[in-house]
Amino acid sequence: MRLFVALDLPWSAREQLAALSGSGIPGARWVPPENYHLTLRFIGDIPSHVARDVDDALLGLRSRGFALTLTGMGTFSKGGVSSALWVGVERTPPLDHLRNKIEMALQRCGLEPERRKFQPHVTLARLDNPAEGKVAAFVQAHNLFRTEALPVEHFTLFSSLLCKDHAVYTPEAEYELA
Numbered sequence: 735m736r737l738f739v740a741l742d743l744p745w746s747a748r749e750q751l752a753a754l755s756g757s758g759i760p761g762a763r764w765v766p767p768e769n770y771h772l773t774l775r776f777i778g779d780i781p782s783h784v785a786r787d788v789d790d791a792l793l794g795l796r797s798r799g800f801a802l803t804l805t806g807m808g809t810f811s812k813g814g815v816s817s818a819l820w821v822g823v824e825r826t827p828p829l830d831h832l833r834n835k836i837e838m839a840l841q842r843c844g845l846e847p848e849r850r851k852f853q854p855h856v857t858l859a860r861l862d863n864p865a866e867g868k869v870a871a872f873v874q875a876h877n878l879f880r881t882e883a884l885p886v887e888h889f890t891l892f893s894s895l896l897c898k899d900h901a902v903y904t905p906e907a908e909y910e911l912a
């Protein structure tokens with residue numbers, strides 16, 4: 735099973751993000767609003783007995799709820815070509831704390847440490863060889879984007895089924911925060 739740990743978003747925020755989406759970058763593959771999420775830890779394919787350990791470890795994790803603000807915009811690029819458009823996340827100690835606790839819990843289950851830098855974001859669109867001028871103009875036009883403070887009261891273990899033109903994410907378990 736292909737798994738990842740993420741925060742889902744309230745519908746108010748999804749609607750705000752959806753309002754930005756859909757036009758301005760020809761060829762962009764806009765993420766459907768039900769798929770918006772903030773990945774805290776990508777796990778990947780693991781056998782089901784390890785998935786059970788992961789679930790146990792996440793159930794045992796104690797961390798506090800907090801507020802999350804989405805703000806700003808940016809892109810990831812591969813070889814100088816923009817590959818993803820995202821909305822940024824205000825970096826706060828409780829977000830980092832939760833992410834670190836999840837990382838420690840997963841390592842105790844025998845998973846390899848995550849070596850990539852944590853760059854919290856919500857992907858809005860995948861890009862394949864886009865017109866870079868359009869991408870830059872889009873980012874610039876929406877750079878002041880900001881949501882209200884969104885309450886985070888749980889995190890979720892999702893499975894991901896990669897389909898032809900989009901992934902299907904299924905919440906497998908939710909973990910309440912104090």
Ligand code: ATP
Nearest residue numbers: 736738773775776850857860894895896897900901
């Ligand atoms: P697709 O791969 O078809 O574009 P996707 O990236 O949305 O779809 P997954 O590849 O299953 O679906 O990834 C699930 C989540 O984990 C996404 O938020 C993705 O950005 C993130 N992710 C995937 N691979 C990694 C990785 N190697 N390191 C960090 N995060 C990752």
Ligand code: MG
Nearest residue numbers: 776894896901
């Ligand atoms: Mg992927």
